[in-house]
Structures are given as C-alpha cells and as structure tokens.
Amino acid sequence: MRRLAVILVAVILLTACNQRGDDGYAFERQEFNRTHLSVTIVTHPSLADLQRAGGDAGADPGSGRELAAFSTLSATSPACTIHIVDPHVRYEPQWLGHEMAHCIYGRFHR
Structure with a gap:
C-alpha cells in the first residue's frame, strides 16, 4: 500500500511539472532570461493581417x-x-502573455 502511495505522489508531481497554459503550450526550456527589456507592440486590424x-x-x-x-x-x-490583433477586434490576453514570455525567455516551446 505504501509503495502505491509513493507511485501516485510521483505521478502527480511529474504531471504537474510540464502543464500546459491557457494558450495550449507548455514551458519546455529557457533560451535566456531577461529582466530588462525594450518591448514594442504592433497591433493588427485583423487576424488575417497578423497572419x-x-x-x-x-x-x-x-x-x-x-x-x-x-x-x-x-x-x-x-x-x-x-504582434497581436487589435484587442478592440479580438481580445485574447493569453497571447500577449505568451509572446511576452518569448521576450523574457526566448524560444521556450517547440
């Protein structure tokens, strides 16, 4: 019984290590770590224009x-x-956060 409990705890901990965010991506690795940035935001009038x-x-x-x-x-x-779609047209803050994570950590997912 104790062995089963240890296995269950290990599975739970390993599952929590690489959970996906609301954007559907998991944080897999860190290319760099920036604490000071210069960020420019470009808003596009439509998703088609952004794409x-x-x-x-x-x-x-x-x-x-x-x-x-x-x-x-x-x-x-x-x-x-x-680059994001104008939030007046399509408000999806998870993508702004996702891209900010790229600015801070680089290519963190595949």
Whole structure:
C-alpha cells in the first residue's frame, strides 16, 4: 500500500511539472532570461493581417496550430516586438502573455 502511495505522489508531481497554459503550450526550456527589456507592440486590424505579417516574418505556430500572435526577438538584444490583433477586434490576453514570455525567455516551446 505504501509503495502505491509513493507511485501516485510521483505521478502527480511529474504531471504537474510540464502543464500546459491557457494558450495550449507548455514551458519546455529557457533560451535566456531577461529582466530588462525594450518591448514594442504592433497591433493588427485583423487576424488575417497578423497572419500575413507572421508569414512574411517567418513565424511558425507549430504543427496543426493557427498563428494568433507572434514576436520577433534576438538572443543578443533586449529589443522585442510583439504582434497581436487589435484587442478592440479580438481580445485574447493569453497571447500577449505568451509572446511576452518569448521576450523574457526566448524560444521556450517547440
């Protein structure tokens, strides 16, 4: 019985280690850690416009995902640009937070 309890606790702890956020992504790794940033926000009038700009910038949302926001950043510069749809048109704050995480931590998911 004690062994079963230990196994259950281990499973629960391991499951909690890499949970997905509201955006559907898990924090897998940290490329860098920035505490001081220069962030520019670009708002797009529509999702289609954002997706065109993302395609031009080489943004890749990943297999089977739709591009909802993107950021451009560099491992050597604290400057970061976040592209979102105008919140008056489509309010999805989870994507602003997701892209800010990229600005702070780099490419944290695959």
